[in-house]
Amino acid sequence: MQTLIEGVQPYVTTIATAAVGVLTTFVLAGLNTVKVKVNLWLEARTTAAQREVIHKIAGEGFAFAQTAFKQAGGERKLQEALQYTTLRLAEQGITVSAVEIRSAIEKAYLEYNSKTKAIVTESQPNEEATQAAAKEAVSGLAAKPNNFLAQATAEVAFVVPARVHSEPEPISASVEAVQAAVTAE
Numbered sequence: 001m002q003t004l005i006e007g008v009q010p011y012v013t014t015i016a017t018a019a020v021g022v023l024t025t026f027v028l029a030g031l032n033t034v035k036v037k038v039n040l041w042l043e044a045r046t047t048a049a050q051r052e053v054i055h056k057i058a059g060e061g062f063a064f065a066q067t068a069f070k071q072a073g074g075e076r077k078l079q080e081a082l083q084y085t086t087l088r089l090a091e092q093g094i095t096v097s098a099v100e101i102r103s104a105i106e107k108a109y110l111e112y113n114s115k116t117k118a119i120v121t122e123s124q125p126n127e128e129a130t131q132a133a134a135k136e137a138v139s140g141l142a143a144k145p146n147n148f149l150a151q152a153t154a155e156v157a158f159v160v161p162a163r164v165h166s167e168p169e170p171i172s173a174s175v176e177a178v179q180a181a182v183t184a185e
Contacts, residue, residue, distance in 0.1 A: 050094050057092070058104030061085035062112065081105045 061081035069077050085101050 053092060053094060054089065054096060054100070055104050055107065057088045058085050058101060059108040059111075060088070062105050062108040066112070078102070078105065 058081070061084040064084050065072075065077040065081040069080055072080075082098065082101060082105065085105060086098075089096060089101070
């Protein structure tokens with residue numbers, strides 16, 4: 001019985017793997033079909049240019065509410081931004097639901113917050129980063145006097161200046177004298 005199970009196991013594993021692959025293919029095909037239908041529905045509702053205009057005008061509405069109503073609360077600013085955005089979109093001939101306008105304004109708000117927080121963290125580094133930079137600067141300053149002292153106390157080797165000739169000098173000894181000296185040694 002055990003040998004039968006061991007013999008059939010590779011076939012069962014192969015069949016199960018193939019079934020999972022086929023099932024995955026059907027699920028992915030279904031998701032792709034749903035994606036195509038959703039994209040067609042969105043394109044029918046608004047074009048890409050209209051969506052870009054909606055987001056730009058929503059950003060303007062947010063900026064208007066943020067600057068004109070500084071003292072007002074968040075809900076009042078949102079209402080003013082909604083009103084501004086709705087009027088400007090109506091002027092452009094774009095009709096969008098209040099939920100879509102609000103989401104565009106909320107997106108502009110989130111982008112604004114992410115930019116301002118990035119600026120604040122860049123301009124105000126945390127204490128650990130400041131301490132690390134100070135330690136690095138101090139160690140760099142301490143290394144400079146050490147290098148200077150090492151250079152000042154280093155042993156100076158006397159160097160004999162070499163003569164450089166622009167033209168080769170003729171050898172005054174004859175070839176026979178050099179050969180005789182070499183053979184004598």
